[in-house]
Amino acid sequence: MNLHFIAIGGSAMHNLALELHEKGYQITGSDDTIFEPSKSRLEKKGLLPKEFGWFPNKINLTIDAVVLGMHAKADNPELLKAKELGLKIYSYPEFLYEQSKNKTRVVIGGSHGKTTITSMILHVMNYHEINVDYMVGAQLEGFDTMVKLTEKNEFIVLEGDEYLSSPIDLRPKFHLYKPNIALLSGIAWDHINVFPTFENYVEQFSIFTNSLTNGGIMVYNEEDIEVKNVVEKSENSIKKYPYTTPEYKIVNGTTYIETPEGEMPLEFFGKHNLQNMAGAKWICQHMGVGEDEFYEAIASFKGASKRLEKIAETTSAVVYKDFAHSPSKVEATTKAVKNQYKDRKVIACLELHTYSSLNPTFLKEYFGALDNADVAVVFYSPHALEIKKLAAITEKQIKDAFQRKDLIVYTNPTEFQEFIFNQNFENTALLLMSSGNYGGLDLNKFKEVI
Known part of the structure; x- marks a missing residue:
């Protein structure tokens, strides 16, 4: 062809x-x-x-x-x-559906956690040498490409993005997959340029829920009120499996969960990631992996690329980068780092880079998102606003949105980099959150300066 x-x-x-x-x-x-x-x-x-x-x-x-x-x-x-x-x-999603019409389609949806949950599922399958087709939004350790399509594999695991399919097909991508098994992790308003109201955004997840095949399975985070409403109000003939955050504790910077075999340490952390794990466990069980087998495999999962990815560490300092950019992700990620490093100074840096995050109307959604940080920094590039043809944003607008008087705001990449690299990193956890690159920040330099 x-x-x-x-x-x-x-x-x-x-x-x-x-x-x-x-x-x-x-x-x-x-x-x-x-x-x-x-x-x-x-x-x-x-x-x-x-x-x-x-x-x-x-x-x-x-x-x-x-x-x-x-x-x-x-x-x-x-x-x-x-x-x-x-x-x-x-x-793109139409072609993936054409390639998977005769398979059991597993689609992972939600405003946040999609890539991590999909990555967890694929890690477990790979660990147990179970071959599945897939499409995931990050490059994974042990996988050559982010897409795998075969004639013989029974399952395909698809990350279900709610963004538009193509310039001539304005349906959200995840409406096209018609899942047999699906998951919804959370709903938090995003893509304001496409979904101008919260109600319009939530509606896309209702359509997704109703797109499941007759008798299909929906695994959902019942701690998210919007997800709970969408799934439980659906009259589609599907089986519904709720999940919640598992019990956990943090000891000397390591997160432990309870399993049938006793306490087990994890390589990742954060309440949101433990929620993601709970959802992934349900999906894996529906794909034939037992609970004990799941825990055996997930013990070695280190995280998806750019999702709380550790880029430098010493005995007294650590630096993470994370793809978080929407308000709910920023809040969850900052809180996770502070909970993991309660006795350290947490410096959280957020780059406003997406269309939504640079929209003055949407900015107010960031209220409180950086409150868990000891030092909170926001960087944005006026040039990015020009490229996206958006109105200028002032430092006052950003401070008003976050409602944090000590918020530090930078618009010049050089000044931001000087500030970051001149920090005293003793007893510190630095978190860099962005879908951009802070105007050219050299991440390798942290290995020298911390």
């Missing part, structure tokens, strides 16, 4: 292209720019476009189908040519 990828350089798109190339598909693609690591990975397999840009002459009747990425625009010249020729055009 000949497939052409419009916007092949995206994190998800290039992984799908690599996996299909391994399966023997003929793959071509285009993009206006491609960053690392996508660029090197595509180049290694001979899939990197010879030049960047959009070239309608690449689109012809020898192509069986086009896979369209979100990065492309609705007026993309290659897309218009594909439409003109009447070629089949798939969004």
Whole structure:
């Protein structure tokens, strides 16, 4: 099969292209720019476009189908040519569904925790040498790509993103998968540019719940009031399995949980991650992994990439980076670090980088999000606002939103980096939260300065 990828350089798109190339598909693609690591990975397999840009002459009747990425625009010249020729055009989630129609589809949804829960499930399956297909939003230790598609595996585990499918398909991705087994971890308003009201956002999770196949299984976090309402009010003919945070304790910086075999130490921490583990355990049990087998495997799970990822440590200092950027994630992650390091000074740094986080109306959702930190810092780039064509934000607006008088705000990357690297890291835990890079912060330098 000949497939052409419009916007092949995206994190998800290039992984799908690599996996299909391994399966023997003929793959071509285009993009206006491609960053690392996508660029090197595509180049290694001979899939990197010879030049960047959009070239309608690449689109012809020898192509069986086009896979369209979100990065492309609705007026993309290659897309218009594909439409003109009447070629089949798939969004990323549509194509994944086509590849998994005959499998048991397990879809992990929620505003937060999706990648971690999916990663936990795949870690457990990999530990017990159970082969499953998958699509996950982070590169995992022990896995070559973020996508795996086979003809023979019974299950496929899909991270169910609620963002839009493609420039010409404005349905949330997770509405297209039609799960046999699903999970909802939490609902906290996000993607304000697409879902302008909280009610509109919550509705997407109701639609997802009702998209489960007849007799399907929904595992859900009943400690999240919105999730509980959505699932328990659903009249879809599905089986409902609630979960809650397991009992745990922290001793000398290590988190322990109770299991049927007694106390067990974990490599990860934070109440939100223990909730994630509880959900993952239910899913694994529905996939045939017993409780004892689950605990045996999860004991060696260190966490998903960029999710409370330890980047430097000494006997008296530690530095974590985390993908957290929405208010609920920022609050949960900051609280987790403070609980884990109660006797240390916690410095929490947040970069406002996404469309939602840079929206003056949405900013008020961050009220209290950094309250668990001893030192709270917010960084944002006025240039990012210009790129996203958003109104300027003042330091006062940010301080008013977080409602923290001692909040430190930086807009200059150099000044922010000077502040961070000149800290006294004795008896300190530093947390860096962002989906960006703080204007070019060198994370390797922390190994020298702490």
